[in-house]
Amino acid sequence: MSQATVRSWLADPDDETTYRRMTRGTRRLLATVVLLDGAGLLDDKFVAAIDTFDRLLNEGDARLDRALQVLQAAELTDGETEDEDGG
Known part of the structure; x- marks a missing residue:
């Protein structure tokens, strides 16, 4: 994440x-x-x-790919949305 992104989070809404x-x-x-x-x-x-985890993700490590697929599937079934603020 960039410094500009962090600054934008801290800016006046x-x-x-x-x-x-x-x-x-x-x-x-x-x-x-x-x-x-x-x-x-x-x-x-x-x-x-x-x-190390970031490097493996960027290199496409198959074990991490499978783990991420499982996490994504769980996220799809937990009934939650990315935006908890309703927007």
């Missing part, structure tokens, strides 16, 4: 030219990162594991 609403998934991910950091678990080893 009334500023239609700059403001960008954060998706539900992004809010959850950010909350997870804050909780991990608050618990002292967001160390260099954890960040390296995230980088």
Whole structure:
């Protein structure tokens, strides 16, 4: 995510030219990162594991592809939408 995206999330919601609403998934991910950091678990080893996972995703690792397909199928069946704010 770019700095411009983060700035747009922090902009005044009334500023239609700059403001960008954060998706539900992004809010959850950010909350997870804050909780991990608050618990002292967001160390260099954890960040390296995230980088490895990202690399495998970008390289198309078959195991991760299957895991993502399962997660996507579960998301389709849980009855929730991406936008919890109704928009």
